[in-house]
Amino acid sequence: MIDLDEQIAQTLREHAEGDVDTHRLLRASRARGRRRQLHRRVAAGTALSLVGVLGIVGVTGTGLDGVTDRLPWSAATSTGVTPVPPRVAGVPGAAADPALVGSDPNVLHFGLDPSQARYLGWSVVRGHLESVRLSVRDGQQVYVEVTRTAGDLSSSVEFDNVEVDVTGPGVQSFDGTIHPLNGGTSGMVTSWHPAPSLYARAVILNGDGAGLEQAVEALRWNEARSCAVPLRLDALPEGAPINNCSVDVSSYPRLVTSDFTIGRAATQVMFVNYQYASGAGTRTAGNRTIAGRPAYLSPDGTTLDLLGTPRTEVRAVFAWGWDGKQPIGAEPGASSGFTEADATTVLAGARVVDDPTRPQSWK
Amino acid sequence: MTFEEYVASRGPALVRLARLLTGDEHRAEDLTQDTLSRAYVHWRRISRADRPDVYVRRMLVNANNSWWRRRSSRELAVDTVVDRPQRGDLGGEVADRDEMWRLILGLPERQRAVLVLRYYEDLDDATIAQILDCSPVTVRTHAMRAFANLRERCGAPTTNGSRP
Numbered sequence: 001m002i003d004l005d006e007q008i009a010q011t012l013r014e015h016a017e018g019d020v021d022t023h024r025l026l027r028a029s030r031a032r033g034r035r036r037q038l039h040r041r042v043a044a045g046t047a048l049s050l051v052g053v054l055g056i057v058g059v060t061g062t063g064l065d066g067v068t069d070r071l072p073w074s075a076a077t078s079t080g081v082t083p084v085p086p087r088v089a090g091v092p093g094a095a096a097d098p099a100l101v102g103s104d105p106n107v108l109h110f111g112l113d114p115s116q117a118r119y120l121g122w123s124v125v126r127g128h129l130e131s132v133r134l135s136v137r138d139g140q141q142v143y144v145e146v147t148r149t150a151g152d153l154s155s156s157v158e159f160d161n162v163e164v165d166v167t168g169p170g171v172q173s174f175d176g177t178i179h180p181l182n183g184g185t186s187g188m189v190t191s192w193h194p195a196p197s198l199y200a201r202a203v204i205l206n207g208d209g210a211g212l213e214q215a216v217e218a219l220r221w222n223e224a225r226s227c228a229v230p231l232r233l234d235a236l237p238e239g240a241p242i243n244n245c246s247v248d249v250s251s252y253p254r255l256v257t258s259d260f261t262i263g264r265a266a267t268q269v270m271f272v273n274y275q276y277a278s279g280a281g282t283r284t285a286g287n288r289t290i291a292g293r294p295a296y297l298s299p300d301g302t303t304l305d306l307l308g309t310p311r312t313e314v315r316a317v318f319a320w321g322w323d324g325k326q327p328i329g330a331e332p333g334a335s336s337g338f339t340e341a342d343a344t345t346v347l348a349g350a351r352v353v354d355d356p357t358r359p360q361s362w363k
Numbered sequence: 364m365t366f367e368e369y370v371a372s373r374g375p376a377l378v379r380l381a382r383l384l385t386g387d388e389h390r391a392e393d394l395t396q397d398t399l400s401r402a403y404v405h406w407r408r409i410s411r412a413d414r415p416d417v418y419v420r421r422m423l424v425n426a427n428n429s430w431w432r433r434r435s436s437r438e439l440a441v442d443t444v445v446d447r448p449q450r451g452d453l454g455g456e457v458a459d460r461d462e463m464w465r466l467i468l469g470l471p472e473r474q475r476a477v478l479v480l481r482y483y484e485d486l487d488d489a490t491i492a493q494i495l496d497c498s499p500v501t502v503r504t505h506a507m508r509a510f511a512n513l514r515e516r517c518g519a520p521t522t523n524g525s526r527p
Contacts, residue, residue, distance in 0.1 A: 004510065004514065008467070008478060008513070009482045009483070010458045010460060011463040011464050012383055012467070012478070012479060012482050013457075013483065014460060014464075015383060015386075015464055016380070016382050016383050017379075018382070019380075020375035020379070022370065022371055022374050022375060025370060025375075025378065025392075025395065025396065025399070026367060026375045028396045029370060029374075029395075029396045029399035029402075029403060030366070030400075030403055031400075032396055032397065032399075033366075033399065033401070033402070033403025033404055034401040035400075036400050036401065036403070037404045060388075100462050108386065161527070176489065179519055214526070240365060255408070266367075270459050273405065278413075279411065305460065313380070344386070
């Protein structure tokens with residue numbers, strides 16, 4: 001008679017067996033990844049009218065791109081002072097003028113008391129929402145967002161690649177009651193009106209009600225802060241403003257990422273991604289020159305990288321392929337509406353800080 | 364390592380792991396594709412992790428748990444296992460493994476994940492703890508409970524070979 005150990009091992013081997021079509025797996029995963037990337041970017045900052053045009057329904061995610069990417073055990077936990085978006089003088093907070101929420105992609109109309117919570121990231125989506133990701137107590141992560149329309153609040157939030165449904169009975173009451181998350185997920189959610197005509201929601205995963213209450217208490221609605229980033233875009237294509245600004249400092253100072261979305265004519269979009277990694281090298285071998293700096297156009301002609309900044313990548317994604325599985329309503333091979341010339345314009349005007357671990361130099 | 368290189372080298376192992384976590388061939392393929400699609404989005408970061416494969420396996424386990432949580436009830440109920448075969452013959456051994464498989468699928472998610480990671484992936488408790496985002500002590504607790512469950516339900520004798 002075989003023992004239980006061996007019986008378990010045999011049983012598992014037997015049921016794990018079977019051929020795997022690696023090519024199909026790669027094709028399908030990549031295609032789904034690209035669609036997911038597009039959805040995240042749409043959620044992050046593209047004019048949401050794009051959602052209607054492309055027929056993407058049930059867009060999830062929060063727009064704080066990158067914060068959810070934090071590598072849970074390998075990321076350096078910051079032990080020193082972490083970046084705090086600076087106060088903007090002369091601009092009222094959301095409590096004084098709720099109509100300002102989402103009005104300027106460069107400004108957050110609320111902040112945190114740094115003695116009670118730490119910033120992990122922040123984001124503004126023009127015309128829709130402002131959000132902050134923060135940590136309280138023993139590093140419990142909390143996501144907070146505020147909008148002027150209840151329908152603009154995210155239906156789900158990602159924490160370390162776990163997608164959490166934040167809708168459910170009672171959550172739409174905006175009365176400040178703390179509810180457990182849906183579906184047996186460990187965490188809490190609360191919704192409230194921080195000011196008349198404003199809708200806010202805070203979510204904590206694997207945390208308790210006390211942690212969520214502390215996060216809510218740490219919010220300051222009477223101040224405005226800059227959506228400070230280690231990259232400034234001084235030149236934009238004609239008629240194409242910045243619609244979204246987001247920053248992730250959850251792994252600061254080892255890793256800092258930031259994303260901009262530039263939109264035009266509602267359905268046209270270009271993304272500019274910044275990433276600083278302390279362990280990265282410096283790329284200088286390019287096939288283009290932009291404003292005297294080396295740059296690299298990808299072989300498929302969809303991305304343009306600005307090179308030469310140590311440990312830093314700056315990438316403009318000005319086109320994308322649908323990989324044969326375009327969103328509903330989009331024609332196969334649909335264009336982003338932007339060209340290499342547009343991306344060149346943006347990168348020519350990009351000002352990258354030399355050392356993002358000195359947040360005072362951020363713009 | 365590029366995303367393509369990773370899928371080429373580790374994709375089949377991920378699918379096999381998913382088969383054991385889900386108990387369903389089609390769901391396993393879907394789960395693996397879903398996990399890899401998430402990894403694709405964050406690949407620049409994941410590829411810089413000390414152990415990207417551990418990170419991706421954690422994503423897979425998390426995604427499977429989330430999938431189960433969205434369902435109100437499990438399709439497989441351990442209590443339905445009946446007609447225990449007679450031991451001692453080849454057919455009996457095959458039947459034993461079928462029964463064992465049903466019992467493993469009936470375990471709580473975390474207990475099943477620990478068994479799979481320990482007995483199929485042959486990982487140590489520290490690595491399993493990283494994947495499950497818990498302590499090695501918790502891993503051992505899950506393993507002991509899984510063993511107790513299986514022993515109780517299949518009537519297996521206590522063995523010295525069981526890892527603590």
